[in-house]
Amino acid sequence: MQVRFPLRSTRARVAAFMSLLFLAAFGVSGLATWLALTAPVDESSQARLLREVGLATTIYATHKTPAAVRLISERERRPTGYNFRITDREGRRVAGDLPEQAYAEGFTTLRFQAPATTPTSDDDVVRIRVLTAKMADGALLSIGEDLERSRQLQASFLRTFILTSGAALFIALAVGLSYVTRILRRIEVIAATADAVSSSGEMGLRAPVRPPERRDxxxxxxxxxxxxxxxxxxxxxxxxxxxxxxxxxxxxxxxxxxxxxxxxxxxxxxxxxxxxxxxxxxxxxxxxxxxxxxxxxxxxxxAGANLATFQPLDLSETARQVVEAYRPSAEDADHALELHAPRSEWIAGEKSLVTQMLANFVENALIHTPAGSTLDIRVEHLGKSVRLVVEDDGPGVGDEDRAQIFRRFYRVERSRTTPGSGLGLSLASAVAHAHGAEIRAEDAGPGLRIVVDFPALQAAPAATSPR
Amino acid sequence: MVKADNSPYHATMKVLVVEDDSETAAYVARGLKEQGHGVEVAADGRDGLFLALDQSFDVIVMDRMVPGMDGLSVIKSLRAGGVETPVIFLTALGGVGDRVEGLEAGADDYLVKPFSFSELNARVNALGRRAPLREQPAALVRLGALELNRLQRSARVGDRPLDLKPKEFQLLEYLMLNADRVVTRTMLLEHVWDFHFDPKTTIVETHISRIRAKLEACGPDAPAIHTVRGAGYMLNAG
Incomplete structure (x- = not known):
């Protein structure tokens, strides 16, 4: 089907867009976390070294050397190794597990191949940050910090981060795409319905709609x-x-x-x-x-071709003119014409069309009611509309016929032989609709009642020039 | 069905027909020539405008849909150019807004195609300069013994007052202004009732017969409304 490809591509676009969005979001949050995680580790290792060296210096200064060495050893010995070293002024190790090396005052970073016995990390390179201070007697006090620990921390953070973002991306893509797919599938069904209607001409087909409480x-x-x-x-x-x-x-x-x-x-x-x-x-x-x-x-x-010529029109006056025109013919045919239009009722309309509509109603009644019948025409104001009622007391029209009375060429069976084209009421109905009016036929019991509700013109024109 | 107009005021007129459909143009031209009029035909709107500006016509019959320049524009140009020649505007079947547009552009009358020649002829004659009573601006209009007072809306035949209903007065007035010329049923519907459609019932016939009865009651010197078969009515001095 024609619609499939673009919809597929919609799906691909949504997937690509979602992936990009997720990667960007994860990238930004990952970077932020990384910075937040590494900077303090770095800083805190320095701070710890400074603190420990300060403390050890104090211990060294306030105790006799062996006691100081013992105290410092106890304090600084930790299972990870590479913790401290005390070197005397001749450069001999007094205590500590930091490797043999010429230590200078201040921070240094040691980097060496780890001996096989120390299970520090996967790779064999050991990095140790060392702070060395010179004691009053010329001995060097060094305290170490194994940088491998924070590196391990960072690596494990990276691993976890990539794993979780990957999982999140996967879940989001899966859920998002399945949701998008469901929506697209429903759109495809609608498109397929439209396609089927236009290709097969099957006018009865309709797109499925969910029950009202679930509609989107x-x-x-x-x-x-x-x-x-x-x-x-x-x-x-x-x-x-x-x-x-x-x-x-x-x-x-x-x-x-x-x-x-x-x-x-x-x-x-x-x-x-x-x-x-x-x-x-x-x-x-x-x-x-x-x-x-x-x-x-x-x-x-x-087709609404005539709407431009609409002007304020007094429906009562128009009805009066039509009734006056037909009264002599009606009298000759022994029909009574009655008009009840006590006040001017203004609508927006085209005079010749409204006149023709009224004339068609009157003629229809004169033709289809027997001699002695009365035709009653009323124009009245009804809220926001002006109502025209044309009611006869003739034989009336059955329910079934009445529903069809405004259809083109529709003629009630018994009037097949009377003159007329079957278009008079259709034209009247078209005129009514062109004026935005509602038209209906009712049972006047007996007789036929036609009701036309025009939208009333809100403000009656101040100066009128009736012909 | 070309019928002779037996009017005693029968004068020749010069008529311009602007119509691109050659069959209709020939039909109209032949009929008008048989009535003794001089006819010029233009198949193009621009040619029609040129002819109308160049020569002086008594009546112009103008089709709405002509090539070159449409009928409405031609009429507007004519009026803008100060040419006041009466124009009959021909519009297509079913053109609901055409009448209003034509009259607003400056046309004097309109006719829906297809039309019968007698209808066109009656309208050409009504618009032509031969109208003897039309020129009277007077409040009193006389034809034989019949006298209409257009201010008081009253009528009398000799000394006898004629009691007319408003529409009957309007109808008789129109017939008098066009005395001795054929007035069609459609012309009466348009001018007296402002009806621009063809009613199925005998509105015109009923009114005519009522006026006739009233005129006849006034004696033999009252004018008579004659029926011209297939064309319309004509009021003649008694």
Missing amino acids: DIDQLAIAMNRMLDEIQRLVLSVRQVSDDVAHDLRTPLAHLRQRVEVALAGPPDAAAYRMALEGAVEKIDSVLTTFEALLRIGQLE
Whole structure:
């Protein structure tokens, strides 16, 4: 799969980055510990030598020589060897285990091959720091400090340090990589879902999401992608539906048109008959064009192409104009039109579109309700919205049909024979949505109630110029 | 379906058609020539602008989508150049915002394609300089025995007052301003009701028949609203 390589490389990058980070951190802390560890050892060995030499000098000065030698020997003899030496003015050893050598006053460092008997260290070189002081009688007092001990300490520190950092690095890498791998694997699953949808067109696939109490960022990503897939699926289905409906609903009038022309051509050449056929053809073509016009408008509205021309609009006044326009036709058809819009209610809108929406509601009711029906139109303020209600007392629409009433070309079964394109309410719904309004159809028991909630314009325009 | 306009005020006009679709251009030009008008056709926006600035036309029919320079820009340039020739703006099917844009650019009327020639012809005539009553700035408009008081929004035939509802008054006023010329149903819907769509119900027909009934009740010397088949309505002095 395409996504695998970059994800692998993400893993390698994370590993390299983590290793570098760990090494740098360990390096810095190791160096600090090293310095903290070695400097005091060095310093304290000097301090000890100075202290011991000072003490021994005092002992030597305050005691007779043999007693002093005994006391010093007792004090300085330690199992490690190379501890002290007292040399008389002729350079002969009086006491002590430091090797034979010409000792000068002050600090010196002895370095020699260790005799095989002393098990001091792995290697055979012995390093001893010696502080020598001259006594009052000319004897030399030397006290030694085996540097090998601190070196051993440092070596063991280094060994331990490298071992523990190595172990820590290993554990961190193992834990970190397995964690990263788990995350990447989940991302891979999401990517694979997206891939499967785009390659197979299987719109129903969704990325897995964990239960709500365990959700993290990755789940949010999955949820966002699933939402996107939902929307895409909805759009694709609606496009498919529309193209099917367009094909189906336009085929019928075009077939009729063809039949008419064919019949006219088959008959005897007669100008009057031809004229009638052509007039009928123009009528059919006009009805097809009207359907196209409505479809294109709906499409444009759904694409949000018209929002720029919105202006403050008094919905009550617009409703009044539409009702006045239709009242004579309604009266002729024995329908009552009633309007309850007592106050100006301002929305942001495009007048011609809102007018068409209202007109479509009124026409829909006039066409689909029997003579004697009443159509009641109300405009009212409802919190932050302006509500338009169009309610008739006709036979109403069943629950199942009502859910579909705003779909393009949807026609309730019993009105298949009445005139209309099945687009009037779809267009009205598209107009409502383009205005940010919520539209729904309800059962008015009996009759149909259409409710449109527009967002109210907060501040009514101060100066208006109604046409 | 080209229908003769039997108007007694039938005068020839000079019309510029800016349209790149040769079939539509030929259809419009042929129809207008049959009406006795002189027609120039430009297939390019720039050519159209040049012609409109160079010669004087009575009406310009301007398609929105033309090569070279789009219709909106041509209209804006014309208006900027002080040319006040009436323009009919042709827009595509379904163009929801086109009408507003066209009118804002300075067009005087708009028509959605495809249109019938009778519709275009009626609008060309309405915009042309032949309008006899349109020029009257007067509050009183007369046609035969019919008199409209545009300030008081009242009407009478001879001595008999004519009781009209507001929309009926507006409709009759529009017919009178365009007397002896065909006014289409769409023109009435746009000018009287501000409806820019095609209603399925008989709004116009119902209002016309009510006005007719009221006019007829005033006697034989009242003007009559004639139905021009396949085109629209025409008000003639009685």
